[in-house]
Amino acid sequence: MATPEEAKEIARRFIDEVFNKRNLKHAEEVLSEGFTEHSPPFPGMGNDKASAIEGFRLLLDSSDDLRVEIVDLVSDGGRIAIRGRYSGTDTGGSAPGVPPTGKRFDIEGIDVAVLGDDGRFVEHYGIADVMTAMGQLGLMPGPGDQG
Amino acid sequence: MSDVERNIDVVRRLEDAYNRREYSHLGELIRDDLIAHTPGSEQVPQNHEGLTANNEGAYSAFPDKRTEILDVFGEGDRVVARIHNTGTNTGGLPWLGIPANDAKVDLEWVQISRHEADGKIAETWTQMEVPKLMMQLGAMQAPGGM
Numbered sequence A: 001m002a003t004p005e006e007a008k009e010i011a012r013r014f015i016d017e018v019f020n021k022r023n024l025k026h027a028e029e030v031l032s033e034g035f036t037e038h039s040p041p042f043p044g045m046g047n048d049k050a051s052a053i054e055g056f057r058l059l060l061d062s063s064d065d066l067r068v069e070i071v072d073l074v075s076d077g078g079r080i081a082i083r084g085r086y087s088g089t090d091t092g093g094s095a096p097g098v099p100p101t102g103k104r105f106d107i108e109g110i111d112v113a114v115l116g117d118d119g120r121f122v123e124h125y126g127i128a129d130v131m132t133a134m135g136q137l138g139l140m141p142g143p144g145d146q147g
Numbered sequence B: 001m002s003d004v005e006r007n008i009d010v011v012r013r014l015e016d017a018y019n020r021r022e023y024s025h026l027g028e029l030i031r032d033d034l035i036a037h038t039p040g041s042e043q044v045p046q047n048h049e050g051l052t053a054n055n056e057g058a059y060s061a062f063p064d065k066r067t068e069i070l071d072v073f074g075e076g077d078r079v080v081a082r083i084h085n086t087g088t089n090t091g092g093l094p095w096l097g098i099p100a101n102d103a104k105v106d107l108e109w110v111q112i113s114r115h116e117a118d119g120k121i122a123e124t125w126t127q128m129e130v131p132k133l134m135m136q137l138g139a140m141q142a143p144g145g146m
Helices: A004-022 A023-028 A049-062 A128-136 B003-020 B050-061 B129-137
Strands: A030-037 A067-075 A077-089 A102-115 A121-128 B030-037 B066-075 B078-088 B104-115 B119-126
Touching: A004 A049, A004 A077, A004 A102, A023 A030, A023 A049, A023 A102, A030 A049, A067 A102, A067 B066, A067 B078, A077 B003, A077 B066, A077 B104, A102 A128, A102 B078, A102 B104, A102 B119, A121 B030, A121 B104, A128 B129, B003 B066, B003 B078, B003 B104, B003 B119, B030 B050, B050 B066
Parallel strands: A030 A121, B030 B119
Antiparallel strands: A067 A077, A077 A102, A102 A121, B066 B078, B078 B104, B104 B119
């Protein structure tokens, strides 16, 4: 098993490569073949490695100036929690079929990745502050707009 | 028991207290001047009284509410917990304008807690699947019409 410091370094490199350098090849390399995504970003998306990478692609496509900054890391060696700050401009649309607003978002999220014995990711779960992002983009349904 | 194991035990005991609606030992588990970073709950006082009111409010909406810790680990003064929550809206959420509608909710939250040297929780950061909750309650449509 990795040490907590080694696990955090793997997480830092992943965030930097995949989200800040937009290098999806890195995700292909560090997600194990049997990877399980417990938190698909949209209803109907799958839980396997290919679906997870498609989720990363959708996030990158939603904002051409996305920045992810790590605020806090917690690891026991086998798992790493990442509290991150996600900011950028909604240039690509926040969900499939939703037109871009051109507005900025700046939210936090907490993600947990599980490492396998070979130092690759085998599982992920995570939740971002989507309601705040929708408010910042002006997409929040008001009272009376429901259903 | 290491400090990390002790802190994890505090998180488990607090969740158990919320499930049993038994608040007399909150003072042993969580500071009364807690700093809670929970989006959307800025108006609720984050002391024992506010935490009790939060939990009782959830039980008034979802009398069959249950939470279960799916995963928990820690390092240093931090504990990370993944929590699964289920319930049925037979009581209504008047503070959100949502009437009782027998909707089943099934959602998760992830919490990072910071513990004092005595193990008590002093600060929390929480992210909850709020859009999923609102869709399950029939109060919000899925993005993009999904």
